[in-house]
Amino acid sequence: MNSLLCIYALCVVALFVKMLAISCYQGFYRISRLTFKHPEDAGFVGRPASPEELPQVLRAAQAWANDLENIPLFFVLGALCLVFNPPFMLTAGLMVLFTVARMVHTLTFLARWQPWRTIAYAVAITCLLGLAAMVSMGAVRHF
Template identity: 30%
Template sequence: MAYTGLSFGNPVFAAYAAYSSLVLLKMFVLAGYTTYTRFRVGVFANPEDVKGNKGAVARLDNPDVERVRRLHRNDLENIPAFLAVGLLYVLTGPSPGVALWHFRIFTAARCFHTVSYLAAVQPLRTLCYTAGLLATISMTLQVLMAGAL
């Protein structure tokens, strides 16, 4: 029987922790990129943020800033779901190889989604989004099956 504890002695949990950390780090970097973009184009969301930034304006309609914000929002809609269901999935005692592929697919899909979103590349962006979503749905279904009475 596979060890299913929430410890780094469990290879599935260790992989989950590593890939979760990668997507969280990616999300934090994107938050920083939003700030960088605001300073680069001189557009801020709040009037008080304009103070001390010569030539800056408070607007919510700059296309560069809004693209990064939409991307960040997309991460905020998808990554927490992966984190929650991934942890429950670890508790089902999945095959380490299968679990690793779920985590890899989600992480790679989110990274490529970020690049394709920033570069405005379709249909790659949709394909990446869908791949990540399918990995999460697959884990969700396995959690449901394991938890069914």
């Protein structure tokens, strides 16, 4: 089996677990505070619906939305890189660095740590640009 495919697969799973953790984070705050915005959820625990979401839940939703702007691009670019057999070390480094940067971004987003959040975001975007460049070079090479 291709070692780069294994690294890509592990990065995909790590990013999935990270996004799942954000959902669990939201659920933890809702359940521990017994505060639910949707009437059916609040009614299930015998509480009235809250007019507003908890701040922690809103923050996590923003982190989740940011993931949805970036992580699917990694899935596509990473998979396309595998098609063109790019340089192993560079591609593996970009994939792992992207994954770590997105994890750091989420932690710093939830903790409200600047400038670390912006730095993590910039690192992840730079990795995506690098993967896009390798896909482009591979496509041109095989044209």
